[in-house]
Amino acid sequence: MSTFTTPARRGTPPPAARKARGGVLPWLAVPALVLFVAFGVIPLIGVLFLSFTSWDGLGEIQLSGLTSWRAVLGDPNLLHSLWVTLLVMVVSWAVQTPASILLGVFLAGRQRYRAVLAVLYFIPLLLSQAAIAIAYKALLDPNFGLGAGLHIDLLIQDWLGEPILAFSVVIFVVSWQFIPFHSLIYQGGVRQIPQSLYEAAEIDGAGRVRKFFSITLPQLKYTIITSSTLMVVGSLTFFDLIFVLTAGGPADATRVLALDMYKRGFQASQMGPASAIAVILVLVGLALALLLRRLGGRDANASQMEGA
């Protein structure tokens, strides 16, 4: 875990790599491309096609033009699901990012106890989302859960039955699981910052806080963009956790777009509208990824290391 001893230098690639371009190199992308086309592009085309049909999953697939799209876009539930999805995205980003940066900076230190903690922090990421959801559901049960078992009244809340509480629980569990992952990204990012920057700042008399805000954070800019893209686009597809934890409930308080899609497709047997929602999900995801890249400036690959 501590092999990042020398800061990686960006700049001109070594001549060997330049030579290989146009030779063997493009072929290395073939396996990934084949998989992407087979499991990404082709199903996507299928879904796009299905969104212009009526199909109950059983009978004939019938072309029905824009019927499914009209049904979906005219449904007030779509706006609600979009709103919930957006809320999950924004709030979980706002909770995870500061926590991950701080933890990442902390873990970037080379003290041994921090390495031990890093391993411990990493555990939630190793668990399956469904397993986590089942565990939390059991712990938070107001009648048989942790609060009732330990007789702590504060913990005996209707955690998953009140809209705001249920939403908060979803955010909490998501953060609990993914903060370790993003901390790891930030840890790597922090370790790439050249020590000379800090030394220079120390000579100028900067304290810890000043160093954090003036060196660490600006240097982490691209790490933040990477991590945020993963968080934001990832939060579009939260499904298993919410499905098991609240099933979108109470009522529709935590029904994100992905869950809405599943319910329409596999519970209500309306594959047309479900596919339309899937297309919307893809478009929203693409738009967000592009937007985040733009936020990173014209050239996200530009070096920040001048003078380092």
Next chain:
Amino acid sequence: MGIPLGAALAACGTSGPTPAGGGASSGGTANNKATYWFLSVQPQEGVRTRAVERFNKANPNGQIAFTALQNDAYKTKIKTSIGAGQAPTIIWGWGGGTLRTYVQAGQVEDLTPWFEQNPAVKDRLFASSFGAATIDGKIYAMPAETMQPIVLYYNKKVFDQVGVKPPESWADIMALVPKFNAAGIAPFSLGGQSRWTNMMWLEFLFDRIGGPEVFQAVFDAKKDAWSNPAALDALTKLQELVKANGFIKGFSSITADSNADQALLYTGKAAMMLHGGWTYGSMKTDGGDFVSGGHLGYMNFPPVDGGKGDPSNTVGNPGQYLSISSKATPEQKEIAKKFFATAVLNDEDVKEWAGTGAVPIVNGADSAFATSEDADFLKFVYGIASNAKTFAQSWDQALSPAAAEVLLDNIAKLFQLSITPQEFVTNMNAVIGS
């Protein structure tokens, strides 16, 4: 374009059986095995498994291979498999609206001629069980297993402790609520996250207040059928019960699949529970001496004062249903029919089902109860079923999957108090007949 898509979807699920339609028979029994999927929860799973095993022993040349699946997983998997033309030979189900979608897609065999040729098979079964198997006058499924009316259960220990009597009317229920709440006991247990659990309340309130005609009008897709004053009254009464804290705290996050709602009743955290007849068996297994010690009380849903519905009416599952896939080979269909005629609800099977604390849908099944340790409950259920003027099918099973989903969604919101009864009516009127 359509076929590869369907196949791709099916491939997303777990491994299916060998394609029922493929492979012409060459005489080997391995190729001619009929397939059969059913639900996996005990004790019912054991009964289903043993019925198949007995059949296979008696018919070495026409075997059935079975797979047991969990309830919710099964509902999704069976739909995808049928859509992909990979259905098992014998399709287990609840009849009603879902069966109708199979029929419309031409995926299940018309069994009417077979029943005409085998009147003995048909006449043994409860006539009422054929309703949900009949689509547009034709029978597409063999009624099987047991009937499961919804029953109002109560914990006698808790009633003694608080010093009250079981309710005899809706007014009694509303009077009991504050008494139990004052004693720190939830009046009603409810697994509200499952949604169909909430629906059972409306099914009874609609029936008791307005009679079975109210929902029948919805089922028949009459315009604005939900606007019936009886419907509005039932929805309002239900929300009154929610507002009076009639249901256990956190009910909207409890699932019925985990049986947590039953646990609340037998641990005395809740006093009453409205639930299917099948929960008797699981409370007997899980509840320690709760059932065997005679602490479980049960009754039909009480009348609502001034209501038009007959208090003997009940709702629930009038049976379970076995259909034959139209994509199966002729040999497989023959095996399935032989299974229906000789193994489904034969004397041995009837005895086994009665042993689970449920009533098999066979005329005169009550004679098998006398020796059962659950004789009282079985006689009670048999009495409900045989006396009921109307045994209505569960709404979500009767309606098409699309309409059922909207219904369940609105019911959850109604229980959450996030929509008013009037909004419920408006939302539901908008999707009538869909």
